[in-house]
Amino acid sequence: MPTLLQAATSQVGRKILTGLTGVFLVLFIIFHLGGNLAIFGEPDAMNRYSMILHDFGPLLWVARIGLLAVFLIHAWIGISIWLKKRKARPENYAVYSSKGGPSKQSLSSRTMAFTGIVLLIFVIFHINTFALGDMETVLIDGRETHDVKALVIDTFSNSAFYAFGYAFTMLLLGAHLGHGVWSAFISLGMSGKKSSAIMYTVGTVIAIVLAVGFLFIPLYIYFGGGCEAALIQCT
Numbered sequence: 001m002p003t004l005l006q007a008a009t010s011q012v013g014r015k016i017l018t019g020l021t022g023v024f025l026v027l028f029i030i031f032h033l034g035g036n037l038a039i040f041g042e043p044d045a046m047n048r049y050s051m052i053l054h055d056f057g058p059l060l061w062v063a064r065i066g067l068l069a070v071f072l073i074h075a076w077i078g079i080s081i082w083l084k085k086r087k088a089r090p091e092n093y094a095v096y097s098s099k100g101g102p103s104k105q106s107l108s109s110r111t112m113a114f115t116g117i118v119l120l121i122f123v124i125f126h127i128n129t130f131a132l133g134d135m136e137t138v139l140i141d142g143r144e145t146h147d148v149k150a151l152v153i154d155t156f157s158n159s160a161f162y163a164f165g166y167a168f169t170m171l172l173l174g175a176h177l178g179h180g181v182w183s184a185f186i187s188l189g190m191s192g193k194k195s196s197a198i199m200y201t202v203g204t205v206i207a208i209v210l211a212v213g214f215l216f217i218p219l220y221i222y223f224g225g226g227c228e229a230a231l232i233q234c235t
């Protein structure tokens with residue numbers, strides 16, 4: 001009988017692990033977009049959300065490190081599957097075809113390794129900018145808390161590099177999820193012809209909503225002039 005490690009590192013085991021870690025990451029990204037959209041809510045909504053997160057104290061760091069570990073496992077297995085495929089098929093085909101149902105080969109599927117590596121580098125840079133960045137403090141319900149909202153607004157309204165760099169990376173996020181969500185569902189067993197077609201549509205919709213939701217934030221802040229923008233209340 002194979003050990004758990006042998007099962008997890010087998011070809012099927014690795015596909016299932018990329019699928020499971022991918023689903024977990026998408027759930028985090030949906031939750032994170034919800035928190036970020038609070039920037040358009042009541043003046044203190046985003047900082048209140050951040051305060052609730054920070055109230056978890058050291059547990060927040062346990063969650064962040066756990067999340068990074070899931071990210072690294074997902075990237076490591078994803079890259080190893082990609083390298084194996086490349087080794088088996090070193091020449092790029094001029095025409096992509098698939099056995100059975102219609103091919104799901106697309107620019108999104110062929111650039112998974114590239115978009116994935118860019119996203120991994122982005123997350124490290126991003127945590128350094130926003131989770132570890134220098135912040136003022138504000139009072140919420142008489143308690144001093146980090147002014148994460150001001151940091152986000154200052155960063156995007158004063159720097160075209162950040163605003164457009166983030167917007168571009170969010171397009172890559174959309175491209176990665178466009179193929180990734182469907183692929184995760186297939187790896188987790190929804191590979192019937194009909195369910196595959198439904199999951200492809202579901203994956204595309206999730207990818208578009210998340211990419212547009214995230215890229216709207218830096219571009220709106222940049223072009224709207226930060227606190228001057230109609231949808232943002234700073235006081």
Ligand code: HEM
Nearest residue numbers: 032036050053064127130131148152166173214215217218
């Ligand atoms: C416009 C896009 C984004 C904005 C404005 C944004 C904003 C933020 C902010 C303000 C924090 C710090 C939260 C706090 O400490 O209170 C944070 C943390 C984080 N962000 Fe983002 N984020 C964006 C996109 C993303 C994307 C696309 C990912 C993943 C692919 C991501 C992953 C993370 C992670 C892993 C953390 C650390 C965990 C946490 O504190 O929640 N972010 N982000």
